[in-house]
Amino acid sequence: xxxxxxxxxxxxxxxxxxxxxxxxxxxxxxxxxxxxxxxxxxxxxxxxxxxxxxxxxxxxxxxxxxxxxxxxxxxxxxxxxxxxxxxxxxxxxxxxxxxxxxxxxxxxxxxxxxxxxxxxxxxxxxxxxxxxxxxxxxxxxxxxxxxxxxxxxxxxxxxxxxxxxxxxxxxxxxxxxxxxxxxxxxxxxxxxxxxxxxxxxxxxxxxxxxxxxxxxxxxxxxxxxxxxxxxxxxxxxxxxxxxxxxxxxxxxxxxxxxxxxxxxxxxxxxxxxxxxxxxxxxxxxx
Amino acid sequence: xxxxxxxxxxxxxxxxxxxxxxxxxxxxxxxxxxxxxxxxxxxxxxxxxxxxxxxxxxxxxxxxxxxxxxxxxxxxxxxxxxxxxxxxxxxxxxxxxxxxxxxxxxxxxxxxxxxxxxxxxxxxxxxxxxxxxxxxxxxxxxxxxxxxxxxxxxxxxxxxxxxxxxxxxxxxxxxxxxxxxxxxxxxxxxxxxxxxxxxxxxxxxxxxxxxxxxxxxxxxxxxxxxxxxxxxxxxxxxxxxxxxxxxxxxxxxxxxxxxxxxxxxxxxxxxxxxxxxxxxxxxxxxxxxxxxxxxxxxxxxxxxxxxxxxxxxxxxxxxxxxxxxxxxxxxxxxxxxxxxxxxxxxxxxxxxxxxxxxxxxxxxxxxxxxxxxxxxxxxxxxxxxxxxxxxxxxxxxxx
Numbered sequence: 001x002x003x004x005x006x007x008x009x010x011x012x013x014x015x016x017x018x019x020x021x022x023x024x025x026x027x028x029x030x031x032x033x034x035x036x037x038x039x040x041x042x043x044x045x046x047x048x049x050x051x052x053x054x055x056x057x058x059x060x061x062x063x064x065x066x067x068x069x070x071x072x073x074x075x076x077x078x079x080x081x082x083x084x085x086x087x088x089x090x091x092x093x094x095x096x097x098x099x100x101x102x103x104x105x106x107x108x109x110x111x112x113x114x115x116x117x118x119x120x121x122x123x124x125x126x127x128x129x130x131x132x133x134x135x136x137x138x139x140x141x142x143x144x145x146x147x148x149x150x151x152x153x154x155x156x157x158x159x160x161x162x163x164x165x166x167x168x169x170x171x172x173x174x175x176x177x178x179x180x181x182x183x184x185x186x187x188x189x190x191x192x193x194x195x196x197x198x199x200x201x202x203x204x205x206x207x208x209x210x211x212x213x214x215x216x217x218x219x220x221x222x223x224x225x226x227x228x229x230x231x232x233x234x235x236x237x238x239x240x241x242x243x244x245x246x247x248x249x250x251x252x253x254x255x256x257x258x259x260x261x262x263x264x265x266x267x268x269x270x271x272x273x274x275x276x277x278x279x280x281x282x283x284x285x286x
Numbered sequence: 287x288x289x290x291x292x293x294x295x296x297x298x299x300x301x302x303x304x305x306x307x308x309x310x311x312x313x314x315x316x317x318x319x320x321x322x323x324x325x326x327x328x329x330x331x332x333x334x335x336x337x338x339x340x341x342x343x344x345x346x347x348x349x350x351x352x353x354x355x356x357x358x359x360x361x362x363x364x365x366x367x368x369x370x371x372x373x374x375x376x377x378x379x380x381x382x383x384x385x386x387x388x389x390x391x392x393x394x395x396x397x398x399x400x401x402x403x404x405x406x407x408x409x410x411x412x413x414x415x416x417x418x419x420x421x422x423x424x425x426x427x428x429x430x431x432x433x434x435x436x437x438x439x440x441x442x443x444x445x446x447x448x449x450x451x452x453x454x455x456x457x458x459x460x461x462x463x464x465x466x467x468x469x470x471x472x473x474x475x476x477x478x479x480x481x482x483x484x485x486x487x488x489x490x491x492x493x494x495x496x497x498x499x500x501x502x503x504x505x506x507x508x509x510x511x512x513x514x515x516x517x518x519x520x521x522x523x524x525x526x527x528x529x530x531x532x533x534x535x536x537x538x539x540x541x542x543x544x545x546x547x548x549x550x551x552x553x554x555x556x557x558x559x560x561x562x563x564x565x566x567x568x569x570x571x572x573x574x575x576x577x578x579x580x581x582x583x584x585x586x587x588x589x590x591x592x593x594x595x596x597x598x599x600x601x602x603x604x605x606x607x608x609x610x611x612x613x614x615x616x617x618x619x620x621x622x623x624x625x626x627x628x629x630x631x632x633x634x635x636x637x638x639x640x641x642x643x644x645x646x647x648x649x650x651x652x653x654x655x656x657x658x659x660x661x662x663x664x665x666x667x668x669x670x671x672x673x674x675x676x677x678x679x680x681x682x683x684x685x
Binding site for chain 2: 180182183185186187188189190191192193196200201204205
């Protein structure tokens with residue numbers, strides 16, 4: 001007797017859920033898409049419109065103020081190299097996309113992380129969701145992004161936010177939960193309210209940890225922005241994508257190396273800021 | 287209690303850790319001990335039926351070994367740990383009955399706390415640390431800064447206000463911790479093993495300074511310590527705890543003289559007797575004492591008869607005036623004693639420890655007077671009396 005176990009229609013369920021969501025929300029998301037898209041494009045076009053040497057100099061000065069002359073010099077050389085490779089436009093597209101996605105990821109992720117640290121129940125819901133967000137192959141996020149936001153930069157931005165946000169949430173929560181018990185006790189003993197404790201003790205002490213999370217988020221955002229070229233995000237990822245389709249290994253490596261240069265610059269800047277905050281505050285732990 | 291109305295009244299304080307408190311309470315009430323209750327219910331007894339008073343301006347030392355419940359007891363007073371039952375009154379306020387908001391307000395203004403590991407905020411300068419309590423209260427920046435700087439000066443950290451805690455030594459960090467508590471000008475200071483993390487020498491300095499500070503500021507202090515010598519140095523009453531209960535309450539001298547049980551006896555076995563027994567305990571009635579209008583001849587007769595090394599001289603009201611030795615008396619004939627007086631300072635108050643008494647005796651003529659706060663003569667101590675007093679104490683603690 002043949003006994004057939006029916007396949008669980010998981011894919012169909014996901015489709016139904018997505019269709020339903022698309023039907024009801026795509027109006028809103030398309031509107032959001034139009035606004036954010038215009039913002040991203042406007043910023044990119046503005047930067048591309050300026051003379052590259054001016055943009056590079058401005059970046060250099062900004063980095064110098066935030067970090068050291070050495071890192072600023074490396075930034076200038078790195079960007080000049082990318083300009084020289086005639087990847088200037090693509091670099092700016094990627095950079096703007098990374099920064100915008102990161103800003104959104106932080107704006108959403110830090111409050112979630114704080115809440116998760118303060119409420120055990122919320123943490124129990126968030127933790128598995130984070131695990132899923134990080135384990136899911138990143139390409140998968142691209143598919144549902146399209147019906148909601150259309151092809152292009154905004155879909156890429158959405159997928160990037162989802163993919164890059166978990167480290168910020170995780171490390172914000174971790175940083176706050178790791179506040180030494182005796183300092184929390186001292187804050188309580190002096191009659192701090194919950195908010196005072198958070199803003200005067202827990203958050204300031206968690207900042208180095210949160211910065212580590214931000215660094216990871218930026219790195220993940222860069223990697224996702226590259227992948228998002230598959231749905232028309234353009235940028236350096238777009239150059240790689242073109243090279244794949246035309247089987248031009250040289251072009252592919254050139255764009256790949258450009259991505260590495262951009263990654264190194266972003267990493268050095270954020271790491272330096274994180275270390276600087278740690279030293280500035282004379283924080284000694286363990 | 288010497289004071290009319292105690293500042294803090296702790297009554298029947300019980301803390302049971304774990305969620306089985308309900309099951310454990312009746313067992314405790316039925317007289318089962320900590321180990322039995324824990325075995326039956328899994329609940330850990332932190333405190334059981336702890337009661338004591340702390341007077342206005344008193345340093346009360348809550349003492350015990352680790353696990354005795356002394357820190358739990360301290361934290362129940364400001365409810366950093368929520369007591370399972372019992373009450374804590376500070377003046378007329380039942381702290382255990384305050385709601386969350388009122389408790390917060392109460393902590394802001396009435397309690398200053400000092401912690402064993404200092405618990406300074408590493409991201410704030412000393413000034414901003416000391417300002418913390420005032421900042422939380424909402425005191426304006428100017429006033430806050432002024433009061434914080436004053437507190438920093440009080441603890442001897444002037445000039446260090448812009449440093450970070452990690453730039454200071456342990457002793458200085460704890461001074462900052464003390465300043466943070468004092469800046470609030472609280473009525474009650476709760477000090478949790480405040481000096482235990484410091485080097486022995488610095489610890490002793492801090493103890494002395496705290497006593498001096500206390501004399502000036504008249505705070506009510508509950509001081510948790512595991513160190514009997516520290517309790518003695520702070521000089522107040524002691525509540526000795528074991529297994530979450532109070533074993534005995536009194537001064538170190540009381541513990542020595544009348545230990546409640548073998549545990550107390552063992553606890554005080556290695557105590558520095560010289561630092562605990564007072565001149566009042568060791569003195570005897572003066573044998574050779576004369577008013578100052580008596581003649582040298584009368585005094586000499588009395589001195590020879592009693593065998594005392596010096597004649598103790600008092601005025602009409604019985605206030606100690608000084609001493610005259612036998613040689614002087616022999617040469618002086620009919621001269622009045624008041625003209626022959628020397629050693630006006632050859633006296634100690636009744637509260638002086640034997641350590642202080644010994645120092646005085648060593649520099650004198652073999653006998654010193656013991657006086658009260660009015661300089662009225664209460665007794666005398668000669669070298670032999672000191673030895674006798676020490677021998678008595680040794681015999682007491684020898685079992």
